[in-house]
Structures are given as C-alpha cells and as structure tokens.
Amino acid sequence: MAYIHNWEEFVKAAEKLCLTEPMKVHVVIKYRHCAGLLSVKVTDDVVCLQNKTDQAQNVKKFEKFQNQLMHLIVSRESRCNLMEMD
Numbered sequence: 001m002a003y004i005h006n007w008e009e010f011v012k013a014a015e016k017l018c019l020t021e022p023m024k025v026h027v028v029i030k031y032r033h034c035a036g037l038l039s040v041k042v043t044d045d046v047v048c049l050q051n052k053t054d055q056a057q058n059v060k061k062f063e064k065f066q067n068q069l070m071h072l073i074v075s076r077e078s079r080c081n082l083m084e085m086d
Contacts, residue, residue, distance in 0.1 A: 003050045007058065010051040011065050014042040015072060017049065022073040027066070038062065042069075 004010040018025050021044050028041040038059060042049045 002048065003052065005051070007051065007053075007061060010040075010049060011068075013049050014065070014069065017042060017044055017047055018069055018072050020044075025069075025073070027069060029062075040065075 004013060024044040026041075026043050026045075028043075030039040030041075031037070032039075036054050037052055038054070039050065039052045040062060
C-alpha cells in the first residue's frame with residue numbers, strides 16, 4: 001500500500017488505475033470525526049493507492065475527484081457496451 005501525500009499525484013495515479021481496469025476499481029472513503037481525518041483508498045486488488053488529509057479544503061477536492069472517477073468508469077463502460085452492440 002502506497003501513501004501518496006501530494007493530492008495531484010494521487011488523483012493522476014488513481015485516474016490511470018481507473019482507466020486500465022474500470023470494472024475492478026474500488027474506492028474506500030473513511031472519515032474519523034474525532035481526529036478530523038479523511039482517508040481515501042483506490043485499489044484494483046493488485047495496486048493500492050492511499051491519501052490522508054486533515055484539511056477541510058480537501059473535502060471539496062475529494063468531491064470533484066469522485067465525480068471524475070465516476071465519469072471515467074461510466075464513459076468507458078458505455079463505450080464498450082456500444083462496441084459490443086455493433
């Protein structure tokens with residue numbers, strides 16, 4: 001398990017992982033209120049990427065990141081479905 005402390009690097013690595021095997025990627029989110037920590041883990045059961053933050057501003061970044069991942073998964077899946085129909 002690799003902790004990537006730089007948010008931009010984490011996002012790029014997670015997007016790359018998501019593009020390679022979109023149906024195998026899992027995103028796990030943990031929030032510990034007592035410590036104020038947000039932990040995000042992206043894995044495909046072979047590669048595991050993690051990021052932790054205690055900054056409130058990063059919650060908005062995480063929302064944007066989550067939307068990007070969902071878009072990547074759905075758009076690639078819909079393209080594959082269209083190709084299978086032809």
